[in-house]
Every structure is written in structure tokens, then in C-alpha cells.
Amino acid sequence: MPSQTPKRSSLPFNRPSRQPNSSIDHPFNQNKGLDPREEILDLAPGGSCVSKRLNTDHSTSAPLFFHFSSSDCVNPLNIALPQGEAPALFVDDVQKSFSNGFDLKQKDFETAVVVGHKTYVIGGTDELTSSRVRIFDKLTGEWVIPTILGTKPESLKGHSCVLLNKNRILIIKENCKSNESVWFLEVDTQFIRDQKKKFETEVVAWSKGVIGNAERPIVISGPSGVGKGTLINMLMKEFPTMFGFSVSHTTRAPREKEQNGVHYHFTTHGVMEEDIKSGKFLEFAAVHGNLYGTSVEAVDVVADAGKRCILDIDVQGARLVRASSLEAIFIFVRPPSFEELEKRLRARGTETEEQIQKRLRNAKAELEEGNSPGLFDHILVNDDIEACYERLKNILGISESMNAAPVTASKVFDLSVDLSLSKINEKILINRGDAEQKVLDLSSMKGGAPGRTRGLDMHAFDQ
Ligand SMILES: Nc1ncnc2c1ncn2[C@@H]1O[C@H](COP(=O)(O)OP(=O)(O)OP(=O)(O)O)[C@@H](O)[C@H]1O
Numbered sequence: 001m002p003s004q005t006p007k008r009s010s011l012p013f014n015r016p017s018r019q020p021n022s023s024i025d026h027p028f029n030q031n032k033g034l035d036p037r038e039e040i041l042d043l044a045p046g047g048s049c050v051s052k053r054l055n056t057d058h059s060t061s062a063p064l065f066f067h068f069s070s071s072d073c074v075n076p077l078n079i080a081l082p083q084g085e086a087p088a089l090f091v092d093d094v095q096k097s098f099s100n101g102f103d104l105k106q107k108d109f110e111t112a113v114v115v116g117h118k119t120y121v122i123g124g125t126d127e128l129t130s131s132r133v134r135i136f137d138k139l140t141g142e143w144v145i146p147t148i149l150g151t152k153p154e155s156l157k158g159h160s161c162v163l164l165n166k167n168r169i170l171i172i173k174e175n176c177k178s179n180e181s182v183w184f185l186e187v188d189t190q191f192i193r194d195q196k197k198k199f200e201t202e203v204v205a206w207s208k209g210v211i212g213n214a215e216r217p218i219v220i221s222g223p224s225g226v227g228k229g230t231l232i233n234m235l236m237k238e239f240p241t242m243f244g245f246s247v248s249h250t251t252r253a254p255r256e257k258e259q260n261g262v263h264y265h266f267t268t269h270g271v272m273e274e275d276i277k278s279g280k281f282l283e284f285a286a287v288h289g290n291l292y293g294t295s296v297e298a299v300d301v302v303a304d305a306g307k308r309c310i311l312d313i314d315v316q317g318a319r320l321v322r323a324s325s326l327e328a329i330f331i332f333v334r335p336p337s338f339e340e341l342e343k344r345l346r347a348r349g350t351e352t353e354e355q356i357q358k359r360l361r362n363a364k365a366e367l368e369e370g371n372s373p374g375l376f377d378h379i380l381v382n383d384d385i386e387a388c389y390e391r392l393k394n395i396l397g398i399s400e401s402m403n404a405a406p407v408t409a410s411k412v413f414d415l416s417v418d419l420s421l422s423k424i425n426e427k428i429l430i431n432r433g434d435a436e437q438k439v440l441d442l443s444s445m446k447g448g449a450p451g452r453t454r455g456l457d458m459h460a461f462d463q
């Protein structure tokens with residue numbers, strides 16, 4: 001993959017490429033983040049609801065602890081909890097009645113969290129199974145393997161969990177850097193409820209937590225040939241550390257000089273349809289006779305690189321993203337006239353006459369759609385390219401001086417083994433054995449599965 005964004009003049013088309021090691025932020029979530037009517041955490045101050053493996057030494061008989069010590073973490077077994085120390089249960093025990101107390105067994109790398117009548121068991125006994133998810137349904141007495149959406153953590157060997165607002169489980173990975181440690185498993189958010197209807201199965205979805213304040217992604221739409229790609233390339237060239245391009249999938253054939261994985265992920269109808277069915281796409285649409293779509297991963301890659309994500313998608317796709325709550329800024333680019341649009345499309349020389357006619361027919365409908373109330377936040381007329389680019393930068397609130405400014409990265413901590421968590425309102429206290437306690441602040445949390453959960457802050461306890 002080339003390490004440079006192709007220069008505008010170097011390609012007969014101007015679709016930007018993804019810049020390796022550049023980025024943006026965010027995935028969206030289809031449930032528009034948390035429902036503002038719901039509290040993120042509903043425990044009384046000082047309450048805790050923690051599930052963790054007590055000992056991370058794989059070679060020893062380490063018991064798995066489930067703590068039931070608040071109303072937020074339902075005790076499905078109706079065990080009378082003693083004052084003080086919480087009871088220790090084990091994953092294998094979940095399906096038993098527990099009428100005679102607790103059977104103590106070892107299970108490495110597994111934790112369990114109870115949500116209503118379901119117990120979510122996260123992890124397994126080895127590297128391969130360490131991020132699997134199983135559900136024990138107390139009503140049916142059966143184990144269920146759910147459909148799992150989103151990008152899962154590579155390995156969860158050693159982790160602690162806490163239930164948030166009865167709809168998502170916060171998982172802190174042990175023994176890694178803080179920027180890799182925060183994960184969410186959504187179990188009953190609006191997104192999960194929608195997906196359950198679609199898949200007609202149990203569904204859970206992973207979402208990686210992003211520490212720091214990522215800027216809103218940018219969706220740029222407009223008719224073919226209007227200059228979207230040209231403007232995006234200018235932005236990425238001037239601000240290479242600030243923006244990253246969401247590389248779409250398409251079933252159209254590559255143009256000369258277009259590279260797979262850089263300008264598009266070129267694929268076939270069959271493969272793309274399968275991927276759509278399995279929930280890999282944030283949005284997709286049939287455009288000019290081909291399928292185009294933005295995968296969840298395409299946006300995540302940019303977010304993970306710490307950059308602001310730019311999506312170049314058609315109006316149908318913009319509508320879907322608007323509904324999905326990516327919480328993006330939506331910009332529609334118009335040509336100064338229809339004649340000028342046709343001139344640019346022909347001058348680009350990338351389409352056959354038949355394709356140009358099709359694109360021009362579709363442009364008429366898109367120009368109408370661009371006026372739809374509530375869809376686009378900004379309309380840009382691309383007359384003179386330099387003037388239009390200046391207006392785009394104004395919309396995004398950026399100036400040349402920002403280019404020199406260092407990217408402010410959140411401080412990264414090492415998270416040791418043997419963590420324990422407690423939650424106090426919207427803050428999670430991370431106890432790290434002898435090391436300094438950390439606080440994970442969820443009060444500005446946004447986004448969520450199937451993409452990233454953003455707006456998190458982690459700092460030392462006394463800050
Ligand atoms: N303001 C402008 N004035 C004149 N030509 C322009 C202007 N903006 C872009 N162009 C040219 O118009 C052609 C189409 O631009 P571009 O490829 O960026 O369009 P696009 O909107 O990304 O198209 P598509 O949706 O098909 O990818 C290119 O050859 C580009 O150099």
C-alpha cells in the first residue's frame with residue numbers, strides 16, 4: 001500500500017486513499033449513543049458490581065469471582081447475600097440451582113455478568129476462546145451462543161467487568177496499555193434490540209472504548225464529478241495527521257491506477273451481500289448500477305489511528321448514516337451548474353459515454369435530494385476549487401496553524417494484572433494492586449456498537 005495520498009494530478013480520478021498510520025475518529029452507533037433519558041450508571045455512590053477473575057496466574061487454581069453487591073447487578077439465584085464480602089460463584093455453576101451453596105471450580109480467563117435472567121459469560125480457557133461470549137438463560141436453563149457483531153478484542157486473558165445501565169458490560173483488559181484496555185460488550189442497547197429483530201437470534205456486539213475527545217466524522221456527498229474527492233484530497237494533503245479516509249467497498253471494477261484497499265476494497269456482489277447480511281456494513285447502497293458500502297471496520301481503522309474520519313458517500317448512504325447516529329457533520333457539494341458538472345465528468349475521462357449518461361441522470365435526482373430538510377448540515381457550491389476549499393475548512397473550523405499543532409494524545413498508562421473495578425456514578429475506579437488507582441470517566445461517553453465508544457477519559461485518581 002503506498003504511504004502517500006495520491007496527488008490530485010497523479011490520478012485520473014480524485015478519490016482519496018487511506019493514509020497508513022493516519023486517522024480519524026469514530027464509528028457511530030446505531031442507537032445514537034446512550035439514551036439521554038437513561039442514566040449511564042444507576043448505582044448509588046459507592047456501589048459496586050464487579051465480575052473478575054481473582055488471580056491471573058494461569059498455572060494456579062485461580063477462582064472466578066462474581067460479586068453481587070448492588071441492585072444493578074442482579075443476583076439471578078436469589079442468594080441471600082451476607083453483609084460485607086460478596087459470594088464467589090464460578091462459570092460452570094451458572095446452570096446449577098445453587099440450593100446447597102457454591103461449587104468452587106477453576107475457570108481461567110472467564111468472567112460472568114448477570115443481566116436480568118441472562119448470565120453473560122465472557123472469555124474462555126485459552127488464547128483462542130479468550131474473547132468468546134456465551135449466555136446462560138435461567139428461564140430456559142440453556143446455554144445460547146449469540147451472534148456477535150463489531151470487532152472483538154484480540155485476547156481477553158485477564159480482565160475485569162462491570163455492568164453499566166443494564167445494557168452494556170464494561171470490560172477492562174489487564175496487563176496492557178490503557179488505550180487498548182477499554183472494551184464494551186453491548187447486550188441490550190437499542191442497537192442490539194434492532195439487530196435481534198433482524199437476525200432473530202440472541203445478539204451481542206463489541207465496541208472498543210476510545211480514550212480522548214475525537215472529533216465528529218465528516219460525511220461528504222454530492223453528484224458524481226462535482227469534486228468531492230478533489231476536496232477531500234486537498235484536506236488530507238494539508239492536514240495529514242488530522243484526517244483519515246474511510247475506504248469503502250464496491251463491486252465496480254477498478255479504474256486504471258486505483259488500488260485495492262487504498263481507494264476502495266474491490267469485491268464481488270456475492271461476497272458483499274454475505275458481508276452485508278453478517279452485519280459488517282455501517283451503510284450500503286446501489287449507486288450507478290454497483291454496490292457501494294462503508295464497513296464498520298473502515299471507520300474503526302481511522303478512529304484507531306486517532307484521526308477524524310471522512311466518508312465520501314452518495315446521498316442514500318448519507319441518509320443511512322444520519323439515521324445510524326454516527327454523529328457526523330453532513331456536507332453536500334453542488335456544482336455551479338449542471339453543464340459544468342457534465343463538463344467535469346467528461347474531462348475526468350474515467351467513464352464510458354453510457355456511464356456518464358447514467359451518472360448525469362442520477363445527478364439530477366441527487367441534486368434534488370441534497371435539498372432534503374434535515375439531511376445536510378452544510379451546502380457547498382464547488383465553483384472555484386480554491387475558494388470552495390477555504391469554505392470547507394471554515395465549516396470544519398480548521399486553519400493552517402492547526403497543521404503545526406501537535407496532536408494532543410491522552411496520557412497512556414500501563415494497566416497491571418489483578419485489577420478490580422468499582423463504579424461510582426459515571427466513574428469507574430480501577431484498582432491496580434499496589435499501583436496508583438485510575439479513574440475511567442464515562443460522563444461524556446458517546447457512540448457505541450458496532451463501532452467505537454468514544455469520549456472516555458482515564459486519569460490518576462487524585463486528578
Ligand atoms: N472547482 C473545480 N473546477 C474545475 N474542475 C474541478 C473542480 N473541482 C473538481 N474538478 C475536477 O472535476 C473532476 C471530478 O472531480 P472529482 O473526481 O473530485 O469528483 P467526485 O465528486 O469525487 O466524483 P465521484 O463521485 O464520481 O467520485 C476531476 O477531474 C477534478 O479535477
Ligand SMILES: Nc1nc2c(ncn2[C@@H]2O[C@H](COP(=O)(O)O)[C@@H](O)[C@H]2O)c(=O)[nH]1
Pocket residue numbers: 015221222223224228248249252283284285287288292293294312313314315316317318
Ligand atoms: N453509499 C455509498 N456511496 C459511496 C460509497 N463509496 C463511494 N460512494 C459514492 O459512489 C459514487 C460513485 O463513486 P465512484 O468512485 O464510482 O465515482 C460517488 O458518489 C461516491 O460518493 C459508499 O461506501 N457508500
